[in-house]
Amino acid sequence: MKLPRSLRVLIALGVVVLCLAALLLVLVISEATLNIQARLDEAPAWLGYAWWGLLAAIGVGGGWFTWRILRPRGKRERIAQPDEPPSREQLDEQIEKAKALGVDIAEIERELAELSRRREAGEIHVALFGEISTGKSALITALLPDAEARSDVRGGTTRELARYTWRSRGGDTMLLTDMPGTAEADGDLDQLAIDEATRAHIVVYVTDGDINRAQHGALSALMALHKPLVLVLNKSDQYTDDQLGLLNAKLEKLVAGQANASFVSVSAATTRKVVVKRPDGSETFETRDVAPRVEKLARALQRLVDGNQDLLDRLSDSATFVLAARQLDTAVAANRRRKADKLVDAYAAKAVVGAMAAIAPGSDLLIQGYLGTQLVRELAELYDTKVAKFDTELLLKLVQQHAAKAHTLLLAVAGNALKAFPGIGTLAGGAMHAVAYGIIFRTLGRALTITLESRGELHPRQTARLFEERLGGNLETSARSLAGVVAEQLRKSNDRTPS
Numbered sequence: 001m002k003l004p005r006s007l008r009v010l011i012a013l014g015v016v017v018l019c020l021a022a023l024l025l026v027l028v029i030s031e032a033t034l035n036i037q038a039r040l041d042e043a044p045a046w047l048g049y050a051w052w053g054l055l056a057a058i059g060v061g062g063g064w065f066t067w068r069i070l071r072p073r074g075k076r077e078r079i080a081q082p083d084e085p086p087s088r089e090q091l092d093e094q095i096e097k098a099k100a101l102g103v104d105i106a107e108i109e110r111e112l113a114e115l116s117r118r119r120e121a122g123e124i125h126v127a128l129f130g131e132i133s134t135g136k137s138a139l140i141t142a143l144l145p146d147a148e149a150r151s152d153v154r155g156g157t158t159r160e161l162a163r164y165t166w167r168s169r170g171g172d173t174m175l176l177t178d179m180p181g182t183a184e185a186d187g188d189l190d191q192l193a194i195d196e197a198t199r200a201h202i203v204v205y206v207t208d209g210d211i212n213r214a215q216h217g218a219l220s221a222l223m224a225l226h227k228p229l230v231l232v233l234n235k236s237d238q239y240t241d242d243q244l245g246l247l248n249a250k251l252e253k254l255v256a257g258q259a260n261a262s263f264v265s266v267s268a269a270t271t272r273k274v275v276v277k278r279p280d281g282s283e284t285f286e287t288r289d290v291a292p293r294v295e296k297l298a299r300a301l302q303r304l305v306d307g308n309q310d311l312l313d314r315l316s317d318s319a320t321f322v323l324a325a326r327q328l329d330t331a332v333a334a335n336r337r338r339k340a341d342k343l344v345d346a347y348a349a350k351a352v353v354g355a356m357a358a359i360a361p362g363s364d365l366l367i368q369g370y371l372g373t374q375l376v377r378e379l380a381e382l383y384d385t386k387v388a389k390f391d392t393e394l395l396l397k398l399v400q401q402h403a404a405k406a407h408t409l410l411l412a413v414a415g416n417a418l419k420a421f422p423g424i425g426t427l428a429g430g431a432m433h434a435v436a437y438g439i440i441f442r443t444l445g446r447a448l449t450i451t452l453e454s455r456g457e458l459h460p461r462q463t464a465r466l467f468e469e470r471l472g473g474n475l476e477t478s479a480r481s482l483a484g485v486v487a488e489q490l491r492k493s494n495d496r497t498p499s
Helices: 007-040 043-068 088-102 106-121 138-144 192-200 213-223 242-254 295-305 309-357 363-382 389-405 407-418 429-455 461-469 475-496
Strands: 125-131 162-167 173-178 202-207 230-234 259-265 271-277 283-289
Touching: 007 043, 088 106, 106 192, 106 309, 125 138, 125 192, 138 173, 138 202, 138 295, 138 475, 162 475, 173 363, 192 309, 202 213, 202 295, 213 230, 213 242, 230 242, 230 295, 242 259, 259 295, 309 429, 309 475, 363 389, 363 429, 389 407, 389 429, 389 461, 407 429, 407 475, 429 461, 429 475
Parallel strands: 125 173, 125 202, 202 230, 230 259
Antiparallel strands: 162 173, 271 283
16 A cells, blocks of 8 residues: 655654664663673672672563563363362261251262172173264174174164173173263263263273264263273274274374273174175175174273272272262252252242231331341351351342332232232232232342352352342242232231121
8 A cells, every 4th residue: 555755754754763762772771781880890799690680580570471461362171170089988978967958868878889789799890981873782792792782773772771791811700881872862861871980990982983072071071080991993894994093093192191091993893795796797795794803992901900909999989989979969959959949938928928017118128128138148058158248238239229120010910910819909009019029039039049059159249130130030920929928918817807
């Protein structure tokens, strides 16, 4: 692009000015440096070293700080860290605390009982894990020709856990577990397979090609347990030599450097289609029987169990403790959620009754403020967290502001809900306000429960935003249930009124 002459002259003048300024700066710095050096020559040697050391430290520190600020920041993929395996003593302590809270721990007790049974039986469990149709059942059939493991070309043939006893050439007895394939359409069986892979001594991860992102995540999670794992490429007969070489190198790289992890390439196929040339020059396809090639997998499993029974048991114990701890966390969370829902519903009913009992103008606000503070306190106790008085007051203030904006809508919804109860209708203005208060308390309680459950502490502004978002949802259902509380309260009041 051609610039006007006047603009080019201005740019040239600017460059000259910058050059002169730079030259002046260099002269000033040079003169100052020479003066300082002359003075340092007259001073003790240690003072000179200290001076130049200080300048170097300032220069390095300033350069590093500038680089930290200006360096490009790429997006970092966040990888979930594996759970730290708890000890049996820690797990027992958590179980006792859960019992005290009334948590159903039957599933956790069954998990630990199964672990003890396997230890006493001295069993080595090998779980075959992988997506559907990768040939897990065919691998078991190849290792155990007399086994009756079902294998089918349709995805998802294996619908439950099936165990087969296998005696290796080294004389070790292993229980091979054929599990449901992951990544089915509904995904209902994924957790069953993941849990069994977690508690097994050895995991055989089966794939029939390059792995996708979901498979990579599952493989990484299993390797994070640090238990023995064999990554198996099945159906290797379907690739050319060049394709197989590239694929083997790529898959082997996934387990390179991982302790107790290895890679093998096998083929469990028992038939193969071949092209047959006839005397007349035509070609046809024939299916011929072939021997499965699974010796590499057998040798890999043998290497893992040779003299490593104690190590396998320790790794299996740690992984099972992680699984039990997760199940316990889930059970505790479900128990807390049930108690929180019950508590919130109880306070919503109290808010309704309190609003109807208010006599003096403004007294209902005092009643609801007290109830709101109590609701926050009890939910915080349920989730084992402390809430500052300032945070509680801020939350209730923000909730009041949001509720005021939706006041007209809440009264309209409450009036419609009360019409379902003959004799109340829209004539009882106090009843409409009571239902509206109940809706506010129920929404507040749900929002606070979600915040405490996900964050572990009270965040007033986040809770208030969640309250505002949820206040407009499912109002009719909530209003009808609270209108029933109003109707019951009015009925009791009429029964107490002398005729």
